[in-house]
Amino acid sequence: MKYFLPICLFLSALPAVAQEAPAPAAPDAQPAPLNEAEALKWIQQLDDRQRNSGDYRTNIYMERKERNKNDVVFDATVFRRDADDKLMILFQAPKAEKGKGYLRVDKNLWMYDPTTGKWERRTEREKIGGTDSRRADFDESRLAEEYNIKYEGAEKLGSMWTQKMTLTLKKGVDAAYAKMVLWLSTSSGNTLKKQEFADSGKLMRTTYTPKWVKKFSPSKKGDVWTPKEIRIFDEVEKGNSTTILLKEQDLNSLPANLFTKAWLESQSR
Amino acid sequence: MILIHIALRNLLTHKIKSAIVGGLLVFAALLIILGLSLISSIDTSMSKSIVNSVAGHIQLQEKGAKDELSIFGQMGSNEIGYIHNFAEIRKAIEALPEVAAVVPMGIDSSIVFGGNVLDVKLEALRNAVKAGDAKQVDIVRRHVRRMVALLDEELKNLKGFSDQEKMSDDMKQGVIDVTAANQPVFWDSFDQDPFAHLEFLENKIAKMAIGEDMLMLRYVGTDTERFRKVFDRFEMVDGTPIPPGQRGFLINKFTYEEQVKHKTARRLDKIKDRLAEGAKIATDDEIKQWIKLNRTQYKEITFQLDDAATADVKAALQDELQTKEADMAKLVDAFMDVNDGNFQKRYDLFYKVVAPRIRLYGIRVGDIMTINGFSQSGYATTVNVKMYGTFRFHGLDRSTMAGAFNVLDLMTYRDLLGYMTADKKAEIAKLQAQSGIKELKRDTAEAELFGDGAGEQVEDASDATPAQAAAVTPTDAPAAASPTAVATATPGGSAKLFAKELESHVYSQDELDGGVVRSAAIMLKPDVDLKVGMAKVNALIDEKKFALKALDWRAASGLVGNFVGVIYAVLAFSIFVIFLVSLVIINNSLVMSTLERTREIGTMRAIGAQRWEILLMFMVEAFVMAIVFGAIGCALGYSIVAYFGHFGLLANNDFMIFLSGGPRFYPALPGWGLPVAMIAVLIVTLISTLYPAWLAMRITPLAAMQDSE
Numbered sequence: 001m002k003y004f005l006p007i008c009l010f011l012s013a014l015p016a017v018a019q020e021a022p023a024p025a026a027p028d029a030q031p032a033p034l035n036e037a038e039a040l041k042w043i044q045q046l047d048d049r050q051r052n053s054g055d056y057r058t059n060i061y062m063e064r065k066e067r068n069k070n071d072v073v074f075d076a077t078v079f080r081r082d083a084d085d086k087l088m089i090l091f092q093a094p095k096a097e098k099g100k101g102y103l104r105v106d107k108n109l110w111m112y113d114p115t116t117g118k119w120e121r122r123t124e125r126e127k128i129g130g131t132d133s134r135r136a137d138f139d140e141s142r143l144a145e146e147y148n149i150k151y152e153g154a155e156k157l158g159s160m161w162t163q164k165m166t167l168t169l170k171k172g173v174d175a176a177y178a179k180m181v182l183w184l185s186t187s188s189g190n191t192l193k194k195q196e197f198a199d200s201g202k203l204m205r206t207t208y209t210p211k212w213v214k215k216f217s218p219s220k221k222g223d224v225w226t227p228k229e230i231r232i233f234d235e236v237e238k239g240n241s242t243t244i245l246l247k248e249q250d251l252n253s254l255p256a257n258l259f260t261k262a263w264l265e266s267q268s269r
Numbered sequence: 270m271i272l273i274h275i276a277l278r279n280l281l282t283h284k285i286k287s288a289i290v291g292g293l294l295v296f297a298a299l300l301i302i303l304g305l306s307l308i309s310s311i312d313t314s315m316s317k318s319i320v321n322s323v324a325g326h327i328q329l330q331e332k333g334a335k336d337e338l339s340i341f342g343q344m345g346s347n348e349i350g351y352i353h354n355f356a357e358i359r360k361a362i363e364a365l366p367e368v369a370a371v372v373p374m375g376i377d378s379s380i381v382f383g384g385n386v387l388d389v390k391l392e393a394l395r396n397a398v399k400a401g402d403a404k405q406v407d408i409v410r411r412h413v414r415r416m417v418a419l420l421d422e423e424l425k426n427l428k429g430f431s432d433q434e435k436m437s438d439d440m441k442q443g444v445i446d447v448t449a450a451n452q453p454v455f456w457d458s459f460d461q462d463p464f465a466h467l468e469f470l471e472n473k474i475a476k477m478a479i480g481e482d483m484l485m486l487r488y489v490g491t492d493t494e495r496f497r498k499v500f501d502r503f504e505m506v507d508g509t510p511i512p513p514g515q516r517g518f519l520i521n522k523f524t525y526e527e528q529v530k531h532k533t534a535r536r537l538d539k540i541k542d543r544l545a546e547g548a549k550i551a552t553d554d555e556i557k558q559w560i561k562l563n564r565t566q567y568k569e570i571t572f573q574l575d576d577a578a579t580a581d582v583k584a585a586l587q588d589e590l591q592t593k594e595a596d597m598a599k600l601v602d603a604f605m606d607v608n609d610g611n612f613q614k615r616y617d618l619f620y621k622v623v624a625p626r627i628r629l630y631g632i633r634v635g636d637i638m639t640i641n642g643f644s645q646s647g648y649a650t651t652v653n654v655k656m657y658g659t660f661r662f663h664g665l666d667r668s669t670m671a672g673a674f675n676v677l678d679l680m681t682y683r684d685l686l687g688y689m690t691a692d693k694k695a696e697i698a699k700l701q702a703q704s705g706i707k708e709l710k711r712d713t714a715e716a717e718l719f720g721d722g723a724g725e726q727v728e729d730a731s732d733a734t735p736a737q738a739a740a741v742t743p744t745d746a747p748a749a750a751s752p753t754a755v756a757t758a759t760p761g762g763s764a765k766l767f768a769k770e771l772e773s774h775v776y777s778q779d780e781l782d783g784g785v786v787r788s789a790a791i792m793l794k795p796d797v798d799l800k801v802g803m804a805k806v807n808a809l810i811d812e813k814k815f816a817l818k819a820l821d822w823r824a825a826s827g828l829v830g831n832f833v834g835v836i837y838a839v840l841a842f843s844i845f846v847i848f849l850v851s852l853v854i855i856n857n858s859l860v861m862s863t864l865e866r867t868r869e870i871g872t873m874r875a876i877g878a879q880r881w882e883i884l885l886m887f888m889v890e891a892f893v894m895a896i897v898f899g900a901i902g903c904a905l906g907y908s909i910v911a912y913f914g915h916f917g918l919l920a921n922n923d924f925m926i927f928l929s930g931g932p933r934f935y936p937a938l939p940g941w942g943l944p945v946a947m948i949a950v951l952i953v954t955l956i957s958t959l960y961p962a963w964l965a966m967r968i969t970p971l972a973a974m975q976d977s978e
Binding site for chain 1: 382385388392395439464467468471472473476639641651652653689693694696697700701703704706708709711714715716718719720721723724725726727728729730731
């Protein structure tokens, strides 16, 4: 009986989701072109599928490779509370980095270093842990909210057909990049490839997300999709790349006071 | 003797020719003297500037490193390599009788974030709350409250002038939040939940305040005690040297004044200096610009004043301005509107009343400063280090190039460098092995991920229960701290205590010498020639098979060190051109002169003069000209050099100060300068005379008679 209400709510939501979802297509068949409204729906769905109405936690592994330099490697935990636009990244390993963290509250991105006990404001362009990743790579997807969408057409990515779209940053929005081009899977609607450009039009990063994981969220009453593997290639410093693995997603509620400076500080005591 | 007599007579007879040729010879000799003294003096003073401040006579770097060491050109770590066995190298090189000392080094840059003014104050409030210092909490809270009130007032004024419709949603929300934080109810409830209030102030309010200060510091990471003793241009200005073996930072006084000092105070200092040089506010556009900035940036002062300080400053400004205006912004604006008549009085008043009540320097002697570096692997590293004081390189106080070098202890430098120890490498390798990642190359990534046989992979993890997820959570993952636990947590912790312990830890010489360094400076004993020193060091490197490359100070200084070479080249080219022109003109003049003297030469030949005697006569004439006019040129040049050598030439820009090794340039002529100039003039003159002399030798008495007819 206790599952009756959630099941009813879930079933009642299904038609709405089904109506807005991209029509599934075989990846080897050329998809039908989209109009602007349909393209926007694809992006809205992309955002919605990655969003959780409750909390979210995942362990990540990051590895940065740079020419002629030692590899940079981290284990970290990412916490999200999408409803309040909050994000925290807490480094766990290696030992020298343990306890360091990023905290995003509202539009503030803070970085904490337990060895100095200092909080510092960082910008959207902050390279997380010195890798090629940015805050937005770990945070809730807000593409429809932050970007204007233009449909480019169907295009093949390797042997797969994708829908290609160009997103340009809306006025007044602060983001790491002014423009991005997405290649979306025709079968799942997930982003498979992303290229990001600076204001000048220069290509800055190419990102591949070949693996996705979905998990049912009781609070959302739907699946929450997360990239499982992110491959970022630096297009400015050729030869530099970052790989991120996201592991063990947990959609349970997190402590109420978790997204605070005090909590992050307490982790290194 | 008769030939000299004839030569002198000829010089006096052909006055125009003598004047042209003599003028050229005087000019050439003058140029050589001035050029040689310039090069020699710059070389000497630059040597003092560079060798005795940061470079030493010789620098060592890893052999085969990708980049060559460039002390004055290098902005980051670059690929200059590493010296791993410094202790052994130092011991061996210091055993050479020519070497006075070897100093370990590494040059790098880092950033110190100041935070915006409100951020800094909120951090102080957070620390006071964590420390449970009620008195300090009260003082800082009142200041923060005042800052919020000023911010609210400013935003309300802004709202009055701008169209609210054009405000972004964030801005509108920010204005609402600031207004809320300026209500008595917010502050009345502060003590009930200080951390929640702090979070609100830090996240909602501070971002609305004025911009963040960011300081870029270039430093030499070194054994600070050895550095201080070996480089004799180093001298402390404020504070104390870093205690031997301890961690610490010393800021160059130039950097301290230019970058760390309160901007308004610094601009007032610059106006004062400019006026002392004879400038007038009424006619100097740059001074006017500084005054304008001081007036518009009144918040740099008003934000820093707490209630008591505001009352004091307000009273003093009202008195000075003879007004009852109560608005501090307007008062500061009016006070900063200085002119030639009131500047000195207001400057004195600023330092008497305002300066003691504001943070005059962003970093003060004794402060713990947080510096952010980029490790060799590219990721950011942060360390806390105590600022012990300021220093300068004697005579280079105003030089941007020398003034850009600060001093950091070697152990902190190594922390910032993030050098991969064997332990760290092993830990990284273990994490990589656990990840199971397959590396992809950029060029083939797309094909490998989405080509035939590959494609998007979707995994359904809905079956994984939270318990399963938790089971694979690292055991040292963050524990869910309760609000109570957070609120009652004691200030400080293991990481902080560790940092505190580091601050007072005294490292042994073995520990300092035992780690990695990027380069090493060798200081030779006073009378040792650089070439001899280089040869000895290189011989030792070969003998011991050290993987090192030795660079003399010019090479190690990068472009700056090569500057003397550039001057040499320019001067040599100029002299070459002058001599070439002289050669042609002297030659032509003498040819003309020879033709005019055909009758005279023919007569000489008719009465028995031999050809070699004619040749000799011309050569003697040239010799006399070279000696007379060369000497005049040398005397003139020597006088000019002596004059400026005594009074000095004002070095009017940073680069000239660095080249001069001080604020004035004192040229000096090396002992070999005069002989070199005379010999050069003589050689050119004699060469110029060869052709006319040859023509003269060929003149026969018959030709002379025909010429006279």
